Each structure stands twice: as C-alpha cells, then as structure tokens.
Amino acid sequence: MNELLPISPINASVLIALLPFLAFLIQAVLGKTQTSGNISLVAIILSTTLSLFWVFPAVWNHDQQTLKLVWFVIGEYDLNVGVLLNNLTVLMQLIVCIIALPVHIYSKAYMKADPGLHRYWMFLSLFCFAMLSLTISINLFQSYIFWELVGFASYLLIGYWFTKDSAVQANKKAFLVNRIGDIGFLIGIALIYSHVGTLDLTMLFGPSGVFNPSSLEHGQSLVIDTDASWRTWAGICFFLGAMAKSAQFPLHIWLPDAMEGPTSVSSLIHAATMVAAGVFLLCTIFPLFNATVLLLIAIIGTLTAISGAIFALGQQDIKKILAFSTISQLGFMMVGVGIGAWDSAMFHLGTHAFFKCLLFLCAGAVIHEMAHLKKHRNLEFDPQNLRNMGGLRKYMPKTFLCMSIASLALAGFPLTAGYLSKDSIVVGAFEWGAYHGGWHMIIPITLIIVSILTAFYIGRLIWKAFFGNFRFADLLNTDHTMREAPVLMLAPMIFLALCCFAPAFSLQPLDYHASWLMQGLHVQTAYPAIPSAHLYIPVILSIGAIVSWFIGWKWYTQREYPFSTGNKLVQLANNQFYLNEFNEVIFVNSIKRLSGFLYFVDRKVVDGLTYLFTNLIQSIARAVNWLDKNVIDGLVNMVANSTYYLGHLVRHVQNGQLQGYLGFALTVLILGFLYLIIK
Amino acid sequence: MTIETIIFYAFAAMAIGAGLLLVNIRNTARALFLFFVVLFAMAGLYLFALADFIAITQILIYVGGVLILLIFAFMLSNKELLKDIQTSSTRFISLANWQSVVLSITFLSLMVYTFVNWSQQMPGWIEQSISKGTLIQAKDNNIELLGFKFMTQYVLPFEIISIFLMMALIGAAHLSRKDNTA
Amino acid sequence: MITLTHFLLVSACIFCIGMYAVLAKRNAIMILVGIELMINAAILNFVAFSKYDKTNYGGQIFALFAIVLAAAAVAVGLAIILNVYRHFNTINPKNMHELKD
Numbered sequence: 001m002n003e004l005l006p007i008s009p010i011n012a013s014v015l016i017a018l019l020p021f022l023a024f025l026i027q028a029v030l031g032k033t034q035t036s037g038n039i040s041l042v043a044i045i046l047s048t049t050l051s052l053f054w055v056f057p058a059v060w061n062h063d064q065q066t067l068k069l070v071w072f073v074i075g076e077y078d079l080n081v082g083v084l085l086n087n088l089t090v091l092m093q094l095i096v097c098i099i100a101l102p103v104h105i106y107s108k109a110y111m112k113a114d115p116g117l118h119r120y121w122m123f124l125s126l127f128c129f130a131m132l133s134l135t136i137s138i139n140l141f142q143s144y145i146f147w148e149l150v151g152f153a154s155y156l157l158i159g160y161w162f163t164k165d166s167a168v169q170a171n172k173k174a175f176l177v178n179r180i181g182d183i184g185f186l187i188g189i190a191l192i193y194s195h196v197g198t199l200d201l202t203m204l205f206g207p208s209g210v211f212n213p214s215s216l217e218h219g220q221s222l223v224i225d226t227d228a229s230w231r232t233w234a235g236i237c238f239f240l241g242a243m244a245k246s247a248q249f250p251l252h253i254w255l256p257d258a259m260e261g262p263t264s265v266s267s268l269i270h271a272a273t274m275v276a277a278g279v280f281l282l283c284t285i286f287p288l289f290n291a292t293v294l295l296l297i298a299i300i301g302t303l304t305a306i307s308g309a310i311f312a313l314g315q316q317d318i319k320k321i322l323a324f325s326t327i328s329q330l331g332f333m334m335v336g337v338g339i340g341a342w343d344s345a346m347f348h349l350g351t352h353a354f355f356k357c358l359l360f361l362c363a364g365a366v367i368h369e370m371a372h373l374k375k376h377r378n379l380e381f382d383p384q385n386l387r388n389m390g391g392l393r394k395y396m397p398k399t400f401l402c403m404s405i406a407s408l409a410l411a412g413f414p415l416t417a418g419y420l421s422k423d424s425i426v427v428g429a430f431e432w433g434a435y436h437g438g439w440h441m442i443i444p445i446t447l448i449i450v451s452i453l454t455a456f457y458i459g460r461l462i463w464k465a466f467f468g469n470f471r472f473a474d475l476l477n478t479d480h481t482m483r484e485a486p487v488l489m490l491a492p493m494i495f496l497a498l499c500c501f502a503p504a505f506s507l508q509p510l511d512y513h514a515s516w517l518m519q520g521l522h523v524q525t526a527y528p529a530i531p532s533a534h535l536y537i538p539v540i541l542s543i544g545a546i547v548s549w550f551i552g553w554k555w556y557t558q559r560e561y562p563f564s565t566g567n568k569l570v571q572l573a574n575n576q577f578y579l580n581e582f583n584e585v586i587f588v589n590s591i592k593r594l595s596g597f598l599y600f601v602d603r604k605v606v607d608g609l610t611y612l613f614t615n616l617i618q619s620i621a622r623a624v625n626w627l628d629k630n631v632i633d634g635l636v637n638m639v640a641n642s643t644y645y646l647g648h649l650v651r652h653v654q655n656g657q658l659q660g661y662l663g664f665a666l667t668v669l670i671l672g673f674l675y676l677i678i679k
Numbered sequence: 680m681t682i683e684t685i686i687f688y689a690f691a692a693m694a695i696g697a698g699l700l701l702v703n704i705r706n707t708a709r710a711l712f713l714f715f716v717v718l719f720a721m722a723g724l725y726l727f728a729l730a731d732f733i734a735i736t737q738i739l740i741y742v743g744g745v746l747i748l749l750i751f752a753f754m755l756s757n758k759e760l761l762k763d764i765q766t767s768s769t770r771f772i773s774l775a776n777w778q779s780v781v782l783s784i785t786f787l788s789l790m791v792y793t794f795v796n797w798s799q800q801m802p803g804w805i806e807q808s809i810s811k812g813t814l815i816q817a818k819d820n821n822i823e824l825l826g827f828k829f830m831t832q833y834v835l836p837f838e839i840i841s842i843f844l845m846m847a848l849i850g851a852a853h854l855s856r857k858d859n860t861a
Numbered sequence: 862m863i864t865l866t867h868f869l870l871v872s873a874c875i876f877c878i879g880m881y882a883v884l885a886k887r888n889a890i891m892i893l894v895g896i897e898l899m900i901n902a903a904i905l906n907f908v909a910f911s912k913y914d915k916t917n918y919g920g921q922i923f924a925l926f927a928i929v930l931a932a933a934a935v936a937v938g939l940a941i942i943l944n945v946y947r948h949f950n951t952i953n954p955k956n957m958h959e960l961k962d
Contacts, residue, residue, distance in 0.1 A: 659892075659954055663884050666782055673789050687863050691871045698878040698898060707888055714894050717875075721901050724871065727863060728908040733924050737904075740928055745897065745935045752939040753890050755946075779885035787877040791870060798866040805865075808913040815912050821921070828918045840926055847933035854940035 009058040010067045010083050012050050013136050016093060019043040020128035027122045037108055037121040044104050044128060048097040051090075059090045061520055066138060066202055077197065084138035084201055087520045091346065092135040092280050096273050098499075099353050100128050102492030103268040106361055109488035110264050110368060120160060120262070127153035131273050135280070140189050140199040143281070147185065147245070150277060151178045154269050158261040170257035177254040181244020181278075188237035191230055192288075201284065211287040235293030238285055239300075246278025246330045249304040250632045255327055256311075259319040263367060266319060267360030271326050272353035279333040279349050283342045298338025298429075302443045305331030309453040310624055313460070313617050317384045318363050321461050325410065326356055328450060335447065336425045339432040343521035348421035350517060351505060355409035355418055358496040359458075362403035365485035365493070366392060366465060373472060373482065386461065391470035395482035400466045402493045407462055409500040411455035411545045414538065417505050422451060424512040426541065427533050428525070435527030448540060455545035459552035468556070510538075687727050694720035711750055718742055729815045732822045868909035876902035889942045889952040893935060900931045 007015070023043035059065060064086035071081045104124065111120055130149035137143040151174075159171030193199055196210055205211050242248070247255040258270050269275070282289075282297070289297070308328030315321045329352050336345030369392075370383035381388050393400045409418035430444040470482070484490070498504070506515035511534075513519075694717050701713040718741045725734040801809075808814060815821070829837050875898055882895025904924045911920025946952050 657954060657957075659884055663778060663782060666786070666880070666884070670782070670785050670789060677789070677792070684863060687867070691867075694871065695874045695878070698875055701894070702878055702882045702886065702891075707890060710891060710894065714897070717898065718901070721875070721905065724868070724905060725908050728868060728905070729912055730908040730921050730924065733904070733908055733921055733928075736925060736928055737901075740932050741897075741901075745932055748935060748939055749890060749894065752942055755943060779881050782884060783877045783881040786880060787873060790873040790876070794866060794869045794873060798864070798869070801865075805910075805913045808915070813913075813915045815915050824918060825921060825925075828922055832917070833922050836922075836926065840929055844929055844933050847937050851936040851940040854937070855943050 008065075009055045009085055010065055012055045012058075013083055013085055013090070013093065014067075016047040016050050016055065016097065017129055017132040017136065019047045020125040020132065024122055024125035024129060027118065027125065030118075032118050035117040035121075037104070037111075037117070037124075040121045040125045040128075041104050041108070043125060044097070044100050047128070047132065048101045051094050051097040055085070056090050056094045059085045060087055064202070064206070068138060068200075079141065080139055080200060081142050082138040083136050085136060088280075088283060088346065089136050091350070091517070091520070093132055095350050095353050096128070096131050096135060099272040099357050100131075100268060102361070102495055103264050103357065106267075106364070106489050106492045107262075107264040109486045110364055111262060116160065120157075123153055123156045123160070124265075124268075127157065127269060127274075131277070134277060138201050140192065140201065140204075140285075143201075143284075144182075144185055144189060147241075147277065147281075148182065150274050151175070151182070151245070154258070154274055157265045157269060158258045160261055160265065164260065166257075167260040170254075170260040174254040174258050177251055178244050180251060181241040184237040184240025184244070185281075188234045188241065191234040191237065195228075195230055195234075205285060205287045231288065231290055232292050235289045236296065238281065238288065239293060239297055242278030242282050242334075243300065244278075245281070246275050246334070247304075247327050248278070248300050248330065248334060249307050249327075250628075252304060252308070252327045253628065253632065256320050256323045259317075259323050263319065263360055263364030266323075267357045267364065270323065271356040271360050275326060275330060276333070276349045276353065279330065279337065279345055282334075282337045283346055286337065286342050294338050294340060296338075298335050298432075298443055301331045301334025301336075301338050302446050303331070304328065304334065305450045306446055306453075307331075307624060309450045309457065310621055311628075312457040313453065313621055315621075316386050317382075318366065318386055318389075318461065318465065319360070319384055321386075321457060322356070322359050322363060325359075325454065325458065328454060329356065329410075332422065332425050332447070332450075335429055335443065339429050339443075340525050341425070341428040341432075341523065343518050343523050344421065344424040344428050344512075346521055347505075347512070347515065347517050348425055351409065351417035351421040351500075354496055354499040354504075355406040355416075358402060358406040358493060358500060359410065361489070361493050361496065362399050362406065365396065365399045365489055368485065368489075369396065369482050377472075379472070386464045388471050389465040390468040391466070392482065393466040395470070396484050398484055398490055399493070402497045403466070404462060405497045405500050407458045410458050411549075412451060412541055413545060414510065414542055415502050417500050417502050419510075419538070420502055420506055420512040420515055423534075423538050423541065424518065426451065427512075427530075427537050430533045430537060431527050431530050432525075434530060434533075448537070448544070451541050452544035452548050456548035456552055459549040460556055463552050463556035467553075683727075687724070690720050690723040690727070694724065707753055708750075711746065711753060714749070715742060715746055718746070729817055729819075730821065732825055865909055865912075868905060872902040872905040872909070875899075875905070887953045889945065889954060890939075892954065893938050893942070896938075897931060897935065900927060900934075903927060 020040065020043045023039045026039050064084065066082060066084050068080040068082040070078045072079055107120070107124070111117055114120065127150065130146050130153055134143060134146035134150055137146060155171050155175045158174050159167050161167045189199060192204065196204065198204065203210065244251045244254075255270060255275065259266055261270070305328045308324045308326075308331055312321050312324035312328065315324060329348070333345040333348050333352070336342060336348060366389065367383050370388065373379070374381060374383050405416070409416035412418045412422040426444060426447050429447050433441040433444045485493070502510075505517055506512065508514035697713050697716040697720065701710050701717060704710050704713065718737065722734040722737040725731075725737060879895040879898030879900075879902060882898065883892050886892050886895065904927050907920040907924040907927065909920075911918065911924070914920055942952055945957065949957055951957075
C-alpha cells in the first residue's frame with residue numbers, strides 16, 4: 001500500500017479532512033438537485049480508506065509527524081497552522097471515519113424522500129470536514145476554529161427539521177449552552193498564550209513541551225510550575241469547554257433536546273463523535289492539568305455518570321434513554337481522564353462510539369417502522385415512545401439481534417468491547433481510590449452502581465421494545481406489517497455489531513491491558529495496580545448486570561402476560577410468582593437493600609397493585625429532573641434576569657442614536673487607554 | 680529653518696485649519712468645499728513623505744470622484760439647500776455638543792502623548808532601515824517601483840480589491856435604485 | 862528637518878477632527894466627510910512610515926488600497942444615505958432612532 005500511494009501521511013490526513021469539505025462545496029453549488037448523497041458517500045469512503053489503510057498504519061506506534069505553515073505574524077510571534085499526527089490524533093481520525101461511513105450508508109435509506117435532503121448531505125459533509133480537521137489540528141487556536149465549526153454543523157443538523165418548533169428550540173439551546181463552554185475554551189487559550197507565548201500543541205504538550213514533566217530531562221529549561229494558580233484556572237477553563245461539548249453535568253441539558261434531529265445524526269454527532277470531542281480535547285492537553293483540576297474532572301465525571309443513569313431510568317422516549325445513556329458514558333470517560341488514565345478514556349471513547357452509534361441506528365430502524373405504521377394507518381401516537389412498542393422481536397429479528405449486542409456491550413458484558421473499556425475505567429478508578437484512600441473510594445463505588453444501573457436501563461429498553469406484545473398487533477395484516485429494516489440500513493448495523501465484540505480491540509478478550517489501543521496510548525499512572533481488582537470488579541459488574549436484567553425482565557415483560565392472553569400464560573404468571581417468592585427469600589437473607597426492593601416488587605406483582613416501585617424510580621427521576629429544571633435552569637434564568645435589571649438601569653443610555661453609542665464606546669476606549677498609560 | 684520645513688508647516692496648518700473650519704461651519708455646501716481644501720493640503724503632505732503617486736491618486740480619486748459624489752448626494756437630498764444658506768448667514772460658526780469636543784480633545788491629547796513618548800524609541804525595523812540606509816529617496820522612481828510591486832508581490836490583494844470595488848459599485852447602484860423595480 | 866513625529870502629529874489632529882465630525886454633526890453627509898478625514902489621517906500615517914520600507918513598499922501600496930476602499934465606502938454610504946433620505950425624509954441622525962426599543 002505504501003508503495004502504491006506516493007503521498008506522505010501528512011498530506012493524506014489533510015486529504016481525509018478535505019474530501020468531505022469538497023463534497024460539501026460541490027453539493028452547496030449544485031443545490032437542490034443533489035439529493036442522492038452519492039457525493040458525500042464517495043468522499044467519506046475515500047477518506048475512510050485513506051485513513052484505515054494508509055495514515056493509520058503509517059503513524060500508529062511510530063514517531064509523531066508534524067507539518068507547520070505560517071498563517072500570519074503578529075509582532076514577534078508567528079501563528080502556525082498545520083497537522084499533528086501521533087497515536088492519539090490518527091486514532092481519533094480513524095474512529096470518526098469508521099463511524100461516519102456506516103452512518104452515511106444508513107442515512108441513504110433512513111432519510112429517503114425527505115424534502116430537505118440536499119441540505120442534509122451538505123451539513124453532514126460539513127460536519128465530517130470539521131470533525132476530521134479538529135482531530136489533526138496542531139494549534140490550539142486552529143482546534144478552536146474547528147471546534148466552533150463542529151458546533152455549528154451540529155446546530156444546523158439538530159434544527160434540520162426547522163419547521164418543527166421543538167427542533168428550533170433544541171438547536172438554539174444546544175448552541176447557547178455550547179457558547180458557555182466555548183468561552184471557557186477561549187479563556188483557556190488566552191491564559192496559555194499569555195503565560196507561555198505559544199499555542200503550538202507540540203511545543204506545549206509534546207515530548208519536550210513545556211508542560212511535560214519529563215521534558216526536564218530533555219534539557220528543556222522552561223517548565224511550568226505544576227501548582228501555579230493560573231495553570232489551575234486554565235485547566236478549569238479548558239474543562240469547561242469540554243463539559244459543554246461533552247454534555248457534562250450541569251451543562252448536559254442540551255443533549256437530550258438535541259435528539260430532535262434525525263436519528264442518524266444523533267448517532268453520528270450526539271453519540272459517537274462530536275460529544276466525544278471534549279474528551280479528546282482533554283486527552284490532547286492532558287499534561288496541562290494539575291491534581292486539583294484532575295480531581296474536579298473526576299468528581300464532575302462521576303456526578304454526570306450517576307445523574308445520567310438515573311435520568312435514563314425514568315424516560316419513555318427511546319432516543320432520550322439513549323441520550324442520557326450517552327451522558328452517563330461520557331461521565332465515565334471524564335472519570336478516566338480525571339484519574340489520569342486517559343488511555344482508558346480514549347479506549348472507552350472508541351468502543352462507546354461503536355456501540356452507542358449502533359444503538360441509535362437500531363432505535364432509528366425501530367422508529368422508522370413505527371412512523372411508517374403511523375403514517376400508513378393514520379394513527380395518532382408518538383413513534384418514539386416505548387409504551388407504544390413491544391414484541392418487535394418477532395417483526396424485526398435482525399434489528400433486535402444488533403440492538404442486543406450493542407446493549408450487551410453498553411452493559412459491559414464479558415467478550416464485548418464495552419467490557420474491556422468500561423472495566424479499564426472502573427478498575428483504574430478503584431486503584432486510584434485505593435491509592436488515595438478515604439472518601440476517594442466513593443468514586444469507584446459510584447461507578448460500580450452506575451454500571452449496574454446502566455445494565456438495568458438498557459435492559460428495560462430491550463424488554464419493553466422487543467418483548468411482550470405489540471400494542472398495534474391487531475392492526476397489522478398481510479398487506480402491511482412491521483418489516484425488517486432495508487439492507488442499506490441493516491448492513492451498517494451489522495458491521496457496527498461486529499465491531500462491538502472484544503476481538504475488534506483485543507485478541508485477549510478478558511484483559512484490557514492486552515488491547516492494541518491501550519498499548520499504543522499507554523500512560524504511566526501514579527497509583528499501583530491492584531491485581532485482585534482485575535478479577536473481582538468484572539465479576540461484580542457482570543453479576544450485577546445479569547441480576548438487573550433479570551429484574552427488568554420480570555417487571556417489563558412478564559407483567560403483560562397475566563392480563564392479555566390465556567391459559568398457558570397464567571401458568572407462566574404462576575411460575576413467576578414462585579420465582580418471586582424464591583427471590584424474596586434469597587435476597588432478604590443476603591442483601592438487605594435489594595430485598596426491600598424486591599419485596600415491594602413482589603407484592604405489587606402478587607397483589608396486582610400498580611407498579612409502585614416503577615413510580616418511585618420515576619418520581620426520583622422526576623425530582624432530579626425538577627432539580628435540573630428549576631435549580632439549574634433557575635440559576636441560568638437568575639443570571640439572565642439580573643442582567644435584564646442591570647440593563648433596565650442604564651436604559652436611558654439606549655436612545656437609539658448611533659452617535660450616542662459611538663460616543664460611549666469611545667469614552668470607554670479612552671478610559672482604557674488612560675488606565676494603560678497610568679499603570 | 681529651511682524652505683522645505685516652512686512649506687510643510689504651511690500645508691499642515693492649511694489642512695488642520697480648514698479641517699477645523701469644516702467641522703464647525705453651518706453651511707454644508709461650504710463645508711464640502713472646505714473638505715476639498717483639506718484634501719489638497721493632505722496631498723501636499725503626502726508629497727513631503729515622498730509618495731508622489733499617492734498624492735496624485737488622492738487628488739484624482741478624492742477630488743475627482745468622492746467630492747463630486749458628495750456634492751451630488753447633498754444636492755439630491757437637501758431640498759432646503761437655499762433656505763439653509765439663508766438661515767445660517769446670521770451665525771457663521773456653530774459649536775455644539777460639548778461632549779464630542781471633550782472626547783475628541785481627550786483623544787487627541789492621548790494620541791499626542793503616545794506619539795511623543797513613542798518617538799523617543801523608534802521600533803527596531805525603522806532603526807535598522809536607517810542604519811542600513813534603505814530609505815526611499817526623493818530621486819527614486821516611485822511609480823515604476825509601485826507598478827512592479829502591484830503586479831508581482833501584491834497581485835492577489837490587488838485583484839481582490841478590484842473585485843471588491845466592483846461589488847461595492849454594483850451594490851451602490853442597486854441600493855440607490857428606485858423602489859418600484861424591486 | 863521633518864521627522865516622522867511631525868507627520869504623526871498632523872495625522873492625529875486630522876483624525877480627531879474627523880472623529881469630532883462623526884460624533885457631533887447633524888448631517889449624515891458630514892458624518893461621511895468625517896469618516897473620510899479619519900481615513901486620510903490613516904493614509905498619512907501609512908505613507909509616512911512607508912519611507913523606511915523600501916523593500917516592500919507596504920505603506921504606499923496599502924495607502925492606495927485604503928484610498929480605493931474609501932472610495933467604495935463613499936459610494937455605498939451615499940447610496941444608503943439616499944435611501945435613508947427617501948425613507949425618513951431627513952438625513953439628520955438625531956431623527957433616526959429606530960434602534961431604540
């Protein structure tokens with residue numbers, strides 16, 4: 001391959017990013033006539049091929065390669081633009097390509113016959129260009145440009161159905177929340193520039209960069225003090241940027257709303273790539289963070305993970321569940337960064353990209369069929385609502401299979417990719433907690449609880465959507481029935497499903513250290529490894545997952561049976577009764593809390609009462625939701641209101657006359673100059 | 680004091696004096712003719728900075744184009760032109776708006792202070808140029824050199840500015856068109 | 862001997878006169894004239910500095926560009942003023958206060 005292509009990896013990586021841009025331009029020029037998306041598809045296929053067969057093998061585990069061009073000169077300082085290729089950047093570029101390709105193929109079928117299709121392909125190509133360029137930027141300022149562009153493309157795609165009011169609200173919300181983070185990013189850039197005088201990633205964080213602790217040995221004289229307060233602030237500012245992009249608590253509020261966009265977009269942008277850009281940024285600038293910031297990152301990550309998981313429990317909308325699940329998993333990645341094991345974070349980013357993308361694509365297939373049924377029968381129901389689904393396993397077996405695989409991976413079941421990456425974070429957190437001792441252990445324990453909750457909510461989704469009885473089963477007949485998704489949608493799903501298995505990442509499916517990805521990125525952590533943790537944490541997680549699925553199975557599928565159909569199922573109900581009794585005895589004796597849990601459940605099932613516990617969890621979720629709405633949004637509103645009153649005070653200044661405004665602006669300018677002179 | 684310096688001061692005084700009168704005079708038509716004087720004086724100052732081509736361009740474009748355009752716009756817009764002349768004849772000069780005066784004078788003193796401070800220590804590239812003697816001399820053929828520069832080093836900005844100028848003119852024509860066609 | 866500072870001081874004066882016109886005049890055309898004065902002051906600076914840049918001729922070249930830009934600005938500005946006059950029947954900026962809420 002290397003002989004066939006006479007271009008350097010640098011040029012190839014630029015080409016990878018530019019091809020979608022070219023597609024964007026061509027489609028922008030061709031306008032409405034171009035609805036097939038073939039141009040975007042060809043561009044992304046070429047990009048993926050280049051990335052997979054040429055750039056990635058040429059750079060992975062080799063020396064980093066850079067290209068710098070002077071963009072402009074301010075005084076003594078040249079601002080470079082360029083390309084940085086090392087393990088981290090080529091890996092990210094490859095992940096983006098490999099996720100984008102199936103999504104493009106899938107979109108061809110999923111978005112078929114949409115009236116605004118030419119815009120869709122244009123925006124999608126624009127997004128790919130921005131994201132692929134973001135990954136290989138050499139300069140923080142250059143990163144910032146593409147960071148904004150990615151956000152802009154996401155804004156366009158969330159509001160793709162701009163005639164829908166909720167979509168417009170959602171894209172505004174996403175844009176505004178991201179602005180908060182962007183301010184952080186920008187302040188961080190300014191802080192670094194004013195203290196170090198360069199924004200070049202290789203000079204800042206490279207092997208002999210000023211932030212790299214090992215660069216003292218390389219004869220680098222200018223090494224920044226770790227405890228300098230500006231460094232803490234810069235770290236917090238960058239983290240703020242990553243928080244907004246990666247939907248961390250409390251800036252996660254935009255992501256669930258962003259589900260108003262097409263499902264294929266949600267899978268590419270709001271599950272796999274763009275939201276992971278925050279994590280990627282933190283990994284890129286990791287040497288900047290000192291212990292204070294890392295601790296903050298770990299705490300915020302944990303909060304996000306647990307809150308996302310709890311929110312996901314109370315949702316009825318299939319895409320919202322997945323959105324909260326994404327938030328929760330991003331929290332995991334943040335914890336990975338926070339404990340210093342950013343290789344684990346990147347690993348989880350990679351595996352999460354595959355299975356979460358797949359989950360969304362499957363959900364899209366289901367929604368597609370539901371919407372089709374709704375349109376065909378002139379029914380009024382929400383095609384995304386779980387309550388309207390059930391029993392779809394019979395109609396869409398392949399989708400069901402793919403979704404189950406992805407769910408297993410999400411829950412971290414052994415032999416899947418999710419098992420490796422999630423365990424790497426949880427085990428890492430455990431070792432970190434044990435090393436620091438005391439309350440630090442709360443973080444790994446929370447993560448274990450979250451993992452079990454994860455298994456539960458994704459199990460709930462599967463049980464409710466694919467098991468039980470389909471609500472509209474009697475409407476289906478020979479001339480219209482729920483069908484399997486078309487091949488163009490199935491093929492990407494099957495491809496992604498294959499990537500969800502452990503062998504895609506590691507030949508040794510039970511030990512994450514053996515994964516090629518972890519070996520390529522390996523970082524030395526400060527805390528010692530605890531070998532026994534590698535054994536019992538996965539066991540606890542797997543058992544927890546199985547138990548939670550079991551509970552979910554009983555709650556969400558079995559409850560239908562006694563009421564709907566006849567004899568055979570009454571018997572099943574009886575069996576369930578015995579099982580519940582059995583469970584009750586076992587769990588009361590073993591784990592006090594879980595037994596209380598099950599006792600209530602059993603009573604409900606036995607007595608045919610309403611599903612108290614479900615309601616309980618839902619009301620907790622609602623309470624948290626309320627908290628989210630009133631306290632967090634309330635804070636935002638308070639800021640807005642106080643600004644309003646402040647504005648009210650100086651309103652008479654606002655006389656609408658241009659010259660008056662100009663005068664005020666000039667006065668402020670003069671005062672500023674005076675201050676500079678006097679100082 | 681050489682004759683050169685005297686002429687320089689004369690031009691400077693003419694520019695500043697006409698400028699001050701221009702902003703304080705009531706009658707717009709007269710102000711526009713004073714603007715003409717300022718532009719001429721400025722062109723003279725350019726000559727002293729050894730930029731003969733700029734001075735010529737200044738006269739061609741500003742006096743020939745911009746000023747004519749301004750006078751036309753003034754005549755098209757101000758129907759009370761004659762009335763304005765009569766009313767303003769009682770008071771030749773109008774000084775209004777003390778805030779603007781204060782702002783402008785403050786800004787001027789700031790700038791003067793900065794320039795005087797700054798000129799104690801010239802930037803490195805000027806010092807270098809003086810020491811190397813690579814200054815523009817009065818006997819240099821500026822126009823030829825400018826032509827070369829435009830067609831070689833600065834050809835891209837030159838093309839861009841041409842297109843920009845064309846767009847601006849088309850835009851201006853479009854804007855000032857009568858509404859009924861739109 | 863005419864030094865750089867001489868030019869800078871003259872240009873500062875012209876600039877402030879232009880600024881005063883922009884801030885205080887009650888006629889949109891005069892505001893445009895003020896802007897032109899400010900641009901002229903800037904051109905004077907360009908030209909004055911250009912004396913020390915024989916290799917690039919940057920100052921003079923950009924002075925020419927600035928003149929062209931100013932001409933374009935005047936053309937567009939006057940077109941806007943004419944439209945404003947048609948719309949408001951005045952070109953006194955005091956009477957245009959639709960920016961106010």
